[in-house]
Amino acid sequence: MDTLLLARLQFATTTSIHFLFVIVTLGLVTLLVGMQTAWVLTGNPKWERLTRYWGQLYVINYVLGIATGIVMEFQFGLNWSGLSRYVGNVFGAPLAIETLVAFFLESTFLGMWIFGWHRLGKGVHLALLWGVAITAYASAFWIMVANSWLQNPVGYEVRDGIAHLTDFGALLTNPSLGMAFGHVVSAALLVGGMLMAAVSAGHLIRRTPDFALFRTSLRIGLVTAALAITMVQGFGFAQFGPVGAVQPTKFGGDGPESQALIAEWTTRFGPGDYTPPVLASVGLGFMILIGFTLGCVWLLLPLLFRDWVIRLRFPLWLILLALPLPFIAVILGWISREVGRQPWVAYGLLPTEQAVSPVSAPLMLTSLIGFSLLLGTLAVTNWVLLARHARRGAADPALGRPPAPPSEPAHPEPALL
Amino acid sequence: MDLAWYAVLGLFFASYLVLAGYDYGVGLLLARGVGPAGRREALTALGPFFLGNEVWLVAAVGILFGAFPLLEGELLAGCYPAVVGALVGVILVTVGVQLRSRPDDERIRARWDRVVVIGSALAALGWGALLAALLQGVPLQADGHVAGVTHLATPFAAAAGLAMVTLVAVHGATFLTVRLSAEAAAVVGRTARRLVPVALTAVALATVVGLLSARVRDAVQRPAVAVLLPVLLVAALLAARAALTRQRPGWALVATGAALALPVLLVGAALWPYVLVSTTDPDASLRVADAAASAPTLRLLGWVALPLLPALLGFQAMCWWVFRGRTDGRAPVYW
Numbered sequence: 079m080d081t082l083l084l085a086r087l088q089f090a091t092t093t094s095i096h097f098l099f100v101i102v103t104l105g106l107v108t109l110l111v112g113m114q115t116a117w118v119l120t121g122n123p124k125w126e127r128l129t130r131y132w133g134q135l136y137v138i139n140y141v142l143g144i145a146t147g148i149v150m151e152f153q154f155g156l157n158w159s160g161l162s163r164y165v166g167n168v169f170g171a172p173l174a175i176e177t178l179v180a181f182f183l184e185s186t187f188l189g190m191w192i193f194g195w196h197r198l199g200k201g202v203h204l205a206l207l208w209g210v211a212i213t214a215y216a217s218a219f220w221i222m223v224a225n226s227w228l229q230n231p232v233g234y235e236v237r238d239g240i241a242h243l244t245d246f247g248a249l250l251t252n253p254s255l256g257m258a259f260g261h262v263v264s265a266a267l268l269v270g271g272m273l274m275a276a277v278s279a280g281h282l283i284r285r286t287p288d289f290a291l292f293r294t295s296l297r298i299g300l301v302t303a304a305l306a307i308t309m310v311q312g313f314g315f316a317q318f319g320p321v322g323a324v325q326p327t328k329f330g331g332d333g334p335e336s337q338a339l340i341a342e343w344t345t346r347f348g349p350g351d352y353t354p355p356v357l358a359s360v361g362l363g364f365m366i367l368i369g370f371t372l373g374c375v376w377l378l379l380p381l382l383f384r385d386w387v388i389r390l391r392f393p394l395w396l397i398l399l400a401l402p403l404p405f406i407a408v409i410l411g412w413i414s415r416e417v418g419r420q421p422w423v424a425y426g427l428l429p430t431e432q433a434v435s436p437v438s439a440p441l442m443l444t445s446l447i448g449f450s451l452l453l454g455t456l457a458v459t460n461w462v463l464l465a466r467h468a469r470r471g472a473a474d475p476a477l478g479r480p481p482a483p484p485s486e487p488a489h490p491e492p493a494l495l
Numbered sequence: 496m497d498l499a500w501y502a503v504l505g506l507f508f509a510s511y512l513v514l515a516g517y518d519y520g521v522g523l524l525l526a527r528g529v530g531p532a533g534r535r536e537a538l539t540a541l542g543p544f545f546l547g548n549e550v551w552l553v554a555a556v557g558i559l560f561g562a563f564p565l566l567e568g569e570l571l572a573g574c575y576p577a578v579v580g581a582l583v584g585v586i587l588v589t590v591g592v593q594l595r596s597r598p599d600d601e602r603i604r605a606r607w608d609r610v611v612v613i614g615s616a617l618a619a620l621g622w623g624a625l626l627a628a629l630l631q632g633v634p635l636q637a638d639g640h641v642a643g644v645t646h647l648a649t650p651f652a653a654a655a656g657l658a659m660v661t662l663v664a665v666h667g668a669t670f671l672t673v674r675l676s677a678e679a680a681a682v683v684g685r686t687a688r689r690l691v692p693v694a695l696t697a698v699a700l701a702t703v704v705g706l707l708s709a710r711v712r713d714a715v716q717r718p719a720v721a722v723l724l725p726v727l728l729v730a731a732l733l734a735a736r737a738a739l740t741r742q743r744p745g746w747a748l749v750a751t752g753a754a755l756a757l758p759v760l761l762v763g764a765a766l767w768p769y770v771l772v773s774t775t776d777p778d779a780s781l782r783v784a785d786a787a788a789s790a791p792t793l794r795l796l797g798w799v800a801l802p803l804l805p806a807l808l809g810f811q812a813m814c815w816w817v818f819r820g821r822t823d824g825r826a827p828v829y830w
Contacts, residue, residue: 137593148586151560154560154568155560155570156579159572159640162567163639167789168792170788171795173557178554178800182553186546186547186811194543197817197818242792243792246791436640441644460594479828481826
């Protein structure tokens, strides 16, 4: 095993785990904003209970998003020092902006939101959640700016073998960016909606208390998922044009543009295999299949009338069993986007093998095994906790629990279940 | 321009050590045998600040990547074991603190708390060793890469790592003295006072080992700074002890915070104008100016960061202000 392959495996593992959590974060926070806003506007306690229940799942899910995100940020320097050496002047800027503009504030706001129940004014508390959501979207945007630059490097010039920034605006108008950003954001809404619908369906199947509560979140989840899947499909197919124009080799294209590009690379970088692994096209194919399957969620919407979706029961089972599909689809989509960029780390500019750090293979292998085990264990633990809390129901989530009444002896531990 | 960005980078990393330093200190002190209620009380004291503390690290590394890309690659890859150690520690603490109270079983919570203790120790050891690695120079070669990672294995790196562990422990105990209810604070205040001599010994040991190390003596460009700042660090620790004795925990926290910020200033100032000093080839040493991104990138980041810094600091200050004071029975409990 060579260092390059090990470094790529490590990046793929970390990023896949990261993506599975942040996509839920982005989708759920949007729905939470709606719920808490409804609570503040209407004062209906149902919305408070919904916000607390889904907020608790959101906060548990957020933990692994941060943990894997920190690992990813360090991994650029640890394993891909060539990336920062040759293209860091351009690629580093959107990442630096993301940490400052988005992530820094997102976490600060979230800390105050978790501990701000019963302490801050309702308006301020709601504003904090809006802040969390806006910075989460900003975060996704800047990460996509950085990623799109790797897909289609723009706005730079190479001097002495090193890329320098010439036009930052070009990074923002990158043809690789717009539709892909819409696609990812809609996918997050789809995942958030499907998760909400599936967890609610589980409760409705088991006939737990809180029928009204889970009926509401089932409806919100289904409508969100239906709108989102259509947007996912639209933004997805809209990408074929720009991607075909700027990355003709991506999905194994064999047309004249692709051949011309490979001929140009051969003269500039020497002969080599410039077609990406077939995994990119396979991933794309299966993702599109899942995308069409999930489109059937529209068929369930008429059943919302008079709660037929609940009374018939089998649609609830379908929703529950379909939950893994959007997660599989986002991973496949990510694989096709990233694997389709190979053998380049920055398309047509920096070959992947030149970006890897000059670290010994045994050290890289140790790091790969160590981080995969650590993050894999934490991810599974996190999912188990999520499933338990989802199953436990909305009776009394720890999030937003009122503090013990002052007559009780001074003791910060509230009565536990 | 590069000096300004170098200062901002130092500011963010030092702020991280000061703020997350008490997270790790509180984390280490979970091992002091105070029972489940006492451990939960300590984590409740961290409460709302916890998430806002570690983001200083994320921002520091973001600035490192954006403004000093060359340094980012060589430093992290060249000090791989120290960085990975610190990183694993950071992950264990962030996950452990946030998830430990989600199961109801006290035995599982106690297991998570042990994860937090180990993570806190790893994070402090790793960052201490990384700062030491900078101060003792790295085998930077003419091709710009650091050769191997065995250069890390020195008595000085070990001593600096241990010193960092003792510093965060003192800082964490002092933080709890400020935050816990009056009676619990009196107990942990005594712990803090007892930890100060331990930290003083560890800092003195690291300083002596550093002075005896030829690599450190060769790498340091400004010996006066390299001697003065450890003296200041010792003074800060003595000031913290005096303040704790006089029941002024707020001032003690300022002093222990200064003790955690000073090592960053020490490394930055003692090596200036270099950031990576080569132990093998003096011509290969990396200057701050050469490590920095090119001018258009720094200008762009300046336009983004300058208006943003007040907002970042303002929202953090809002968090400190809203949740100031001692925790009591009505403090929100979540971790």
